Amino acid sequence: MEKNNKKYNDRGARSYGKGGPRQDGQKNDRRPPRDTKSAGKYDHVDHSAQNANPAAGYANEDMSSGIVIGRNAVRELLHSERTIDKLLVQRGEREGSIVVLVAQALEKKIPVVEVDRAKLDAIAGFAPHQGVIAMAAEKEYVDVEDILAIARERGEDAIIAIADGITDPYNLGALIRCAEGLGAHGLILPKRRAVGLTPLVSKASAGAIEHLAVAKVANLAQTVQELQKQGVWVYAAEAGGQSYDKTDLTGPCAIIFGSEGNGVSALLKQKCDAIISIPMRGQVNSLNVSTAASILLAEAARQHAQAREKRSAE
Numbered sequence: 001m002e003k004n005n006k007k008y009n010d011r012g013a014r015s016y017g018k019g020g021p022r023q024d025g026q027k028n029d030r031r032p033p034r035d036t037k038s039a040g041k042y043d044h045v046d047h048s049a050q051n052a053n054p055a056a057g058y059a060n061e062d063m064s065s066g067i068v069i070g071r072n073a074v075r076e077l078l079h080s081e082r083t084i085d086k087l088l089v090q091r092g093e094r095e096g097s098i099v100v101l102v103a104q105a106l107e108k109k110i111p112v113v114e115v116d117r118a119k120l121d122a123i124a125g126f127a128p129h130q131g132v133i134a135m136a137a138e139k140e141y142v143d144v145e146d147i148l149a150i151a152r153e154r155g156e157d158a159i160i161a162i163a164d165g166i167t168d169p170y171n172l173g174a175l176i177r178c179a180e181g182l183g184a185h186g187l188i189l190p191k192r193r194a195v196g197l198t199p200l201v202s203k204a205s206a207g208a209i210e211h212l213a214v215a216k217v218a219n220l221a222q223t224v225q226e227l228q229k230q231g232v233w234v235y236a237a238e239a240g241g242q243s244y245d246k247t248d249l250t251g252p253c254a255i256i257f258g259s260e261g262n263g264v265s266a267l268l269k270q271k272c273d274a275i276i277s278i279p280m281r282g283q284v285n286s287l288n289v290s291t292a293a294s295i296l297l298a299e300a301a302r303q304h305a306q307a308r309e310k311r312s313a314e
Contacts, residue, residue, distance in 0.1 A: 067199045068136050069129040071097050076207025078104045082136050086111040090120055090131035098132055127200050139197055139209065141216045144223060147186030148230065150213055151252070154185070156308070158232060158252040159300050162188045164220060164268055165259035166289060169195050173204020174290030175257060180208035182297040188223060188254075189216045220256075224271045227254055234272045236264040237292055241275030249300040250307045257289050 068077045077084065078101065087105040089098055091114045105112050120129050151158035161179040166172045172195050179187055195201060196216070202209050217223045224234050232252040256272065258264035269275060278287065278295055287295075 066136055067123060068134040068202050069124045069127060069132075069199045070203040070206075071101065071130045071132055072206040073202045073209070074101055074132050074134045074207075075104075076210040077134050077136055078108065080210040082139065082210065084108070084110050085135040086113055088113050088115050088120060088123070088133045088135065090117050091115060093131040098130075101132060124199060127203065129203075139214070142186070142213045144186075144188060144215045144217065144226065147188070147213050147215060148232075148252075151185040156185070157250070157304055158186075158254070159184045159297065159304060160186055160188060160227070160232070160254035161293060161297065162220065162224075162234075162254055162256040163190075163194065164256050164264050165190065165194050165262065166257070167193075167195050168260055169198050169200035170204045171260060171289050173201040173206075173209070174288075175293050176201070176205040176212055176214075177208040178290050178294045178297060180205075180212040182294070183301050184212070184297055186213035186215060188220070189214060190220050191216050191218050194259075221267050221271050224254075224256075224268060228273070233274075235274050235276045236269045236272040237277070237296055238264050238269060238275045239277060241277040243279055244276045244296055244299055247274065247276050249303045253300055255293075255296050255300065257293055260289065 068074055074087070075097070084105070087102065087110055089102060089112060102112050117131075120131065120133055123129075123133055147160060148158055159182075161175065161184050163172060163175060166175065172189075176187060189196065197209060197214065227234055230252075232254050233249075234254045234256065235247070235249075236256045236258070238258065255276070256264050256268055264272075276296065278292060280286070
């Protein structure tokens with residue numbers, strides 16, 4: 001990566017967004033005040049599915065949705081509330097975690113079908129599937145307001161991740177895993193020019209996608225403005241901003257993570273309240289988006305936890 005590709009670091013000379021930098025650690029007052037409140041082998045498995053064409057029976061299905069691949073992702077799916085149509089397992093796989101997954105599926109009255117590896121490869125688009133694929137109801141997107149409601153129900157200030165034009169499914173899946181694991185209340189995706197919730201994203205998230213609310217919006221810039229009207233502070237993770245560990249991230253907040261090549265778009269940076277950066281002290285001048293997300297979301301979660309403890313003690 002070229003040295004002048006400024007992403008997720010503090011090099012360069014970029015200004016804050018329209019909110020301007022905070023003075024003495026204080027927030028601007030244009031926001032409304034926030035509310036302080038083991039199983040045996042495959043008994044009853046259907047062995048009848050044998051097709052000469054590896055993808056037979058699935059030609060009319062949308063391969064980008066409703067399919068969950070990989071053992072971790074399928075395990076989390078079985079623990080979720082989503083409807084599962086069937087579980088496809090590789091013929092001859094009768095050891096390890098697949099046996100447990102099959103037992104859990106049968107307990108839930110989910111049909112289990114043994115198929116050849118070639119069929120699994122075709123359905124997964126030749127992505128690594130570890131011998132198991134679940135055919136599930138498509139994960140439902142939520143509204144942005146639903147994400148804010150989740151935070152209110154937990155009695156917490158919202159922490160939201162926003163993905164701006166991420167096109168690599170592994171990066172998005174890793175971002176989802178970071179966001180869910182660090183306690184974010186949801187993720188916002190754009191409808192265009194970005195990867196959606198594909199099977200590869202699900203697998204890369206190691207099942208975290210089943211536990212994180214995801215909203216898809218037509219216009220990220222308008223969404224940012226709507227969040228700000230509801231008291232949410234919005235930050236762009238980009239070069240040239242204030243160091244993340246010197247930024248007050250308490251209160252409802254959203255952090256925008258940009259695309260692999262271009263970072264956060266110029267328009268969104270203008271809409272944001274501030275730009276926050278991760279100081280880079282080595283020869284590498286940028287971080288992978290999920291690595292940056294893990295650092296920034298962990299700091300936001302830490303500050304929120306401290307703020308809750310302080311309020312409880314008062």
